[in-house]
Amino acid sequence: MSNMIIDKDGVRRYVVSITVNGDEYTKMVKSNTLLVNFLRDALDLTGTKKGCELGDCGSCTVLLDGKTPINSCLMLAVEADGREFITVEGVASHEKLDHIQEKFIEHGALQCGYCTPGMILSAKALLTRNPKPTEHEVREAIAGNLCRCTGYINIIKAIMDASGQEIPM
Amino acid sequence: MSEKNFNVIGKGKPxxxxxxxxxxxAKYCGDLKFPNMLxxxxLGSPYAHAKILSIDTSEAMKIPGVKAVITAKDVPSLKYGISPARWDENxxxxxxxxxxxxxxxxxxCVDEETCYKALKAIKVEYEVLKPVLDYMHADEDDMPQIHEKYAKNINTEIHQEFGDIKKAFAEAHYVRTDTFVGQRCYQCPIEPHSAVCIWQDNKLTVYSSTQSxxxxxxxxxxxxELPMGDVRVIAPFVGGGFGGKLEPTGLEFNGAALSRITGRPVKMFYDRQEMFQHNRGxxxxxxxxTSGVDKDGKILGCHVDFQTDGGAYTSLGIATAYYAGALLPLTYEIPVYKFDxxxxxxxxxxxxAHRGHGAPQPKYAFESHMDNIAKAMGIDPLDIRLRNARRPNTETVNNFKVNSCGMKECLERAGELSDWRKKKKEGLPKGRGIGIxxxxxxxxxxxxIYRTxxxxxxxxxxxxxxGTSATLYSGTVDIGQGSHTILCQMxxxxxxxxxxxxxxxxSDTETCPLDFGAYASRQTLMSGSAxxxxxxxxxRQIIDMASTMLNLPPEDLKCELGVxxxxxxxxxxxxxxxxxARRFFVxxxxxIAKGVYTPPRLGGTFKGAPVxxxxxxxxxxxxxxxxxDEETGKIDVERVWDVHDVGQVINPVNLHGQVHGALYMGLGETIWEQVHFDSNGKIVNGNLGGYMIMTALDMPPITSEVLxxxxxxxxxWGAKEVGEGATNPTIGAFRNAIFDAMGVSVNSVxxxxxxVWRALKEKRESENK
Amino acid sequence: MYLPDFEYYAPDSIAEACKLLSQFGPRAKVLAGGTDLIAKMKNEVLKPEILISIKKLDQMKKIEYVPGKGVVIGARSTHNDLVNSKVLNEKYLSISEAAHQMAANQVRNAGTVGGNISNAVPSADLPPIFIALNAAVKVTGVKGERSLALEDVFAGPGKTNLTQDEIITEVIIPDQKMTGSNYIKFGLRGAGALAVVGVAVAVQVENNVIKDARVALGAVAATPVRAKKTEEFLKGKKVSDEVLAEAGVIASGECKPISDVRASAEYRTDMVRVFTKRALRAAIDKGHV
Incomplete structure (x- = not known):
């Protein structure tokens, strides 16, 4: 492989170019470098959280190709080579919060905040794909994002409100 | 009644x-980085009970990037614990x-990956001992003793008696005994514990995901053995605690030792499985x-007799053990009470200490027991509760002074909201039930927690x-419950x-005055009072200054929203x-101003009275x-109604969020959550796929109201707690709803x-006999 | 957590991938979505020394109808590709529905069809519905291609009958006479839970008579299994609640579940009875395959 070097200890290191929030980063990674660690350690984008590291909690959710939520704890950085991602740091633009972020604050849809980045990205992906989701579709879209504080109620309200629909419950 | 013209509190401020x-x-502890940080x-024991014969760290030390490997000889041997009555952990x-x-x-080590390699290279020789895994048999003669000082593996033993229980039972119209069994649950905050320890120039700074x-x-x-002044503890953003982050862990102690040895900042962290192992849930x-009641279902006396599984160390478990019985006489007026x-x-x-500290499982047992009594006596479950409901300005049998208490009003309102009377009168469709x-x-x-x-x-x-801003300096910790918000509102x-x-x-011991932190639902009242x-x-200072500026007497001035x-x-x-404010400064x-709060002297003088x-x-x-679902036992939750007496609400958005969250945890414990172990004492579901906290698809609709x-x-301003109380009734309400729906009692959580399926099957089988 | 070291290859062709797999033998594993493999490597359940990524093999991502062959699902299709596939929504909605039940959104966006089959997890959600619809898989190895019935892929938990150099490239749903199908996953929470029992059925019902039936059970044996006695029982029967109930009873006798922390064998056995009955009813009433 052309984009690989073997260092003096015999460890293979790969050059990857990964676009995050519109900026392309070219870095060396090992085969076992996970995307979540690439984001947090190499780019210091610590809004992407580690909660379970096994794809169960969704704290590390990022948007692949700007629209598809995936768990970055299960993706290798080498697999992400050449791809584009949006992390929570890329949701607000120019100091202006995204509508979803505003609604999260308004409805008290966050408490400890640890699941919030992943939750917001899942919500963002949902409303991009389906601007008027039903309450069940909202629940379904965030079912891979575990929250231990809110009981989800205010999160569901915030997302429904962000979609301009009646607030359930 | 209070004057309700508030400008800031009582409002849903963002x-x-x-x-x-x-x-x-927001930077959480695990997000922090420091120059030169390791x-x-x-390394955790693979065995539940084992003698450590030898530890060979030499291979680990040879791995490039490994900076220090420590064992017991490199750290203080002083036993610690959060509860000073039993320091038993090293x-x-x-x-x-x-x-x-x-x-x-x-x-x-220089990076995370090297840590895992180093751990694998440490060779520990163990002599595997028989483990004690069943708390109900832990005191038997053939069981090994876990701690030298504690015979029969009894960590804490409580015997309290208030009044003559034998007499109360003898005089009762109906006496009934029920037994219920609880399970191990874990707080499971989404943020894993971590700590960054920096030991430099004889001063130790610890950033930690802590509640206190x-x-x-x-x-x-x-x-x-450092002066308090040389130890600085800072809590950055904390990703949930629920009791599990109240006590220091090996992360802080060993991180500090490693930092002292290496002279570099050290970031320690648990992964999810390690969090489950650390536990404290x-x-x-x-x-x-056993309760005795009169012919109207009024409680004459109760004897509660519990045995609980504390695990390997005390943690906050002495308090938990007392809380288990101490809080039961609160919601109902129990005149005679025995607690073992x-x-x-x-x-x-x-x-x-897990949200609702010690109370939710005993409460499940008690509330189930109440419904059994009600059913046996033909009394409506709401009525038996109304008849026994605590009244305001009373004192419990175990000397807790109750001021405000809307128990009766909460019961009545929950009855109205849930349409209780109508549902009871007209009946519910097949398979449907309601519990309270x-x-x-x-x-x-x-x-x-410690004597001071x-x-x-x-x-x-x-x-x-x-004067364009004001800063509140407080040692409180916002673990997500929103205390920063409501303290700033106050x-x-x-x-x-x-x-x-x-x-x-x-949340910084160096820049903020002391506060004991986020536990026991204390910050709204205690920190809020300060x-x-x-x-x-x-x-007062503003009014005084304004008085000289306006040449008006201070009593004629008011300041509202900065005017x-x-x-x-x-x-x-x-x-x-x-x-x-500017004039004042000139x-x-x-x-500046300070505030301080000490609670009044409370409680009785008997052993354990403070808890x-x-x-x-x-x-x-x-x-x-x-x-x-009669065929599968599946429980579909139609709705839950919560009515709370929280005193004056400081922030309604936060408040209902706390109710939702507490109810969510309570409901998780009710139907889904349990830590499972294999026959060697190893956790088999120490991950978020196996330990099932509810997803958004599982959360039922909730109606949350306050008096x-x-x-x-x-x-x-008349405020009291909300964050933990709402975990308290949940299990009982569901057990009673299932009892109402199907006529079967599930006696363990x-x-x-x-x-539920099994209970229904057994019921059918016994009916067919 | 820590992902142990491994060598990584991302070949440009299936042939090259097979060659690498052959060359490295059991030390190598195919990496597709990673949702199962990476998690198992972190837990050290699997310890491959070499990962062969198939990310460049875009020809394995198609879902299309090929006349004379059937619906062909590329093995690299993700679960959400199945959920959103127009072809499947029109021809085999039950497959889209089963894919939707597999896991939460993030996992469905990464986990692939090929992975869900070749991991050979007994509780996997796609194999039962594929088996019920008589699906075959195309596998490619160094010696070329072959196809085998999906139910013949599995050898035991985590074990398949594929050789080390073989990769599943396609799942083929043949044209069929079945008039209805359905998969019910019974898990213990709304998302992110493995099936305690999974039941898939396909039926051909004409004039209220069951002409043909296939029943496949997941999570109740070492591999997904056909309930063949149940199928035989159903053939030629007039649809009635009694017949479907009886079918459930027969099916519950055809599984060999284990007890674990999620459910006892006894409970799983009875749930096979309940959900076979319910899946049959739904397949008959819903009127789509």
Whole structure:
């Protein structure tokens, strides 16, 4: 492989170019470098959280190709080579919060905040794909994002409100 | 009744930390980096009970990037624990490992990956001992003794009797005994624990995902024999605690030792499985309850007899053991009460303070027992509760003074909201049932965790030189419950200022005055009382200054939302807080104030009397309606109603969020959550796929209401707790709803689909006989 | 957590991938979505020394109808590709529905069809519905291609009958006479839970008579299994609640579940009875395959 070097200890290191929030980063990674660690350690984008590291909690959710939520704890950085991602740091633009972020604050849809980045990205992906989701579709879209504080109620309200629909419950 | 013309409190102000949390800018402990920082991890025992014969660290030390490997000989041997009555835990195990995951060695390396390689290279020779895994048999003769000092593996034994229980039963119209069994649950905050320790120039700084910077400072200083002033503990953003982050862990102690040895900052962290092993979650127990009632179902006496599984160490378990029985006489007036409890040591992860500390499982047993009595006597479950409901301004049999108490009103309102009477009269469709249950919780513990005469809460407020902002300095910790928000609201209300201009410096032992932190639902009342005092001091100073500026008497001035005006002369042009504050600074120097709070002396004099004392108690009722799938036992939750007496509400958005969250955790424990072990004491579901906390698809609709006119004399502006009380009634409400729907009692939690299925199957089989 | 070291290859062709797999033998594993493999490597359940990524093999991502062959699902299709596929929504909605039940959104966006089959997890959600619809898989190895019935892929938990060099490239759903199909996953929470029992059925019903039936059970044996006695029983029967109930009873006798922390064998056995009955009813009433 052309984009690989073997260092003096015999460890293979790969050059990857990964676009995050519109900026392309070219870095060396090992085969076992996970995307979540690439984001947090190499780019210091610590809004992407580690909660379970096994794809169960969704704290590390990022948007692949700007629209598809995936768990970055299960993706290798080498697999992400050449791809584009949006992390929570890329949701607000120019100091202006995204509508979803505003609604999260308004409805008290966050408490400890640890699941919030992943939750917001899942919500963002949902409303991009389906601007008027039903309450069940909202629940379904965030079912891979575990929250231990809110009981989800205010999160569901915030997302429904962000979609301009009646607030359930 | 209180004057309700508030400007800042009682309003759903947006969270203080909302913006940084929705943008991902908030830094949690695991997000921190320092120059030259190392990464550290601990090696856990693979055995539940084992003698450590030898540890060979030489291979690990040879790995490039490994900077230090430590074992028990490299760390203080002073035993620690959060509860001073039983210090029984070491930084690293000295002779024996007492549960799977117990701390055996620790490493510090240049990166995370190297830590895992180093751990694998440490060779430990164990002599595997028979483990004690069943708390109900832990005291038997053939069981090994886990701790030298504690015979028969009894960690705590409680025997309290208030009144003559034999006489009460003898005089009762009906006496009944029921036994219920609880399970092990884990708090499971989404943020894993981590700690960054920096030992430099004989001073130790610890960043930690903690609920209490003060207790961490106290115990870390004690362990390393440092003056408190040389230990600085800072809690950055904390990703949930629920009790599990109240006590220091091996991360802080071993991280500090590793930092001292390497001279570099060390970041220690648990992964999810290690969090489950560290645990400090809900105790499981077996709860036997006997009550005698008169012919109307009025309780004459209760005897509760519990045995609980404490795991390998004490943690906060002594308090848990007392709480288990102490809080039961709160919601109902129990005139005669006997409480026995034994907390057992086992070779399983240590249990501690889990939201609702000690109360939810005994409450499940008690509320189920109440419904059994009601059913046997033909009394409506709501009525038996109304007949026994606690009244305000009373004292419990175990000497807890209750001021405000809307127990009866909560019951009535929950009955109305859930349409209880109509449903009971007309009946529900097949498979449908409704249950009701009560709860209550302390608003802050009456006594500190370790014995001290320090005040429980204190704070300072400093108004900026030009008056355009004010900073609240407080040792409180916002673990997600929103305390920063409501404390800033309280400060602004007391100061006559605006919430939006408040800033907060918190959770840092060096820059903030002491506060015991986030546990026992204490910060609203206790920290809030200190904040109110400080805010009122600022108010007085502002009014005093304005009085000289306007040449009006201070009693004629008022300050609201940063505007100072004359009460009697509406035509006098108002002046702003900013103008006055600036003038104050020019003439008198910094505009500062302090507040301090110590609870009054509370409780009785008997052994264990302090546990459960509190300046105030919340009360709540939950009703739950379920639909049971008769063939599968699946429980579909139609709706839950929660009615709360929380005193004056400070922030309704936060408040209902707390109810939702507590109910969510309670419901998780009710149906889904249980930590499972294999026959060797190893956790088999220590991950978020196997340990099933509810997803958004599982959360039922909730109606959350508060009693509007409740006022608590002991609380700031009449406020009391909400965050933990709502976990209290949940399990009982669901057990009772299933009981109502299907006529079967599931006598152990979680109330899994399979257990409901089995109960129904057994019922059918017995009916067919 | 820590992902142990491994060598990584991302070949440009299936042939090259097979060659690498052949060359490295059991030390190598195919990496597709990673949702199962990476998690198992972190837990050290699997310890491959070499990962062969198939990310460049875009020809394995198609879902299309090929006349004379059937619906061809590329093995690299993700579960959400199945959920959103127009072809499947029109022809085999039950497959889209089963894919939707597999896991939460993030996992469905990464986990692939080939992975869900070749991991050979007994509780996997796609194999039962594929088996019920008589699906075959195309596998490619160094010696070329072959196809085998999906139910013949599995050898035991985590074990398949594929050789080390073989990769599943396609799942083929043949044209069929079945008039209805359905998959019910019974898990213990709304998302992110493995099936305690999974039941898939396909039926051909004409004039209220069951002409043909296939029943496949997941999570109740070492591999997904056909309930062949149940199928035989159903053939030629007039649809009635009694017949479907009886079918459930027969099916519950055809599974060999284990007890674990999620459910006892006894409960699983009875749930096979309940959900076979319910899946049959739904397949008959819903009127789509």
């Amino acid at each position: 969270r203080y930390d909302g913006r940084v949390k929705v943008t991902g800018a 990464y550290g991890k601990m 930084c690293l195990c000295i002779e024996k490992a007492l549960f799977v995951g117990d701390k055996v060695a620790a490493v510090a 910077v003060h207790y961490f400072q106290h115990y870390i200083a004690r362990e390393f 809900r105790h499981q127990g077996t709860y036997k309850i 409890n034994r907390r057992m040591y086992t070779n399983l992860p240590a249990c501690g 249950s009560t709860g209550s919780f302390v608003t802050g513990a009456g006594y500190p 005469d320090l005040p429980h809460a204190s704070c300072m407020i400093r108004v900026h030189e030009d 400060a602004a209300e007391a100061m006559g200022y605006r919430y939006e201009n408040m800033k907060m410096v918190a 904040v109110k005092q400080a805010g009122e001091e600022i108010y 100072i005006s004359s009460i009697s002369r509406p035509k006098v042009a108002p002046i702003t807080f900013e103008e006055v 003439l008198r120097g910094p505009l 459960g004392t509190s300046p105030a108690y919340s009360f709540c009722v939950q009703a739950a309606e379920v639909q049971i 509007e006119d409740s006022y608590e004399i002991a609380g700031p 979680p109330l899994t689909y399979e257990k």
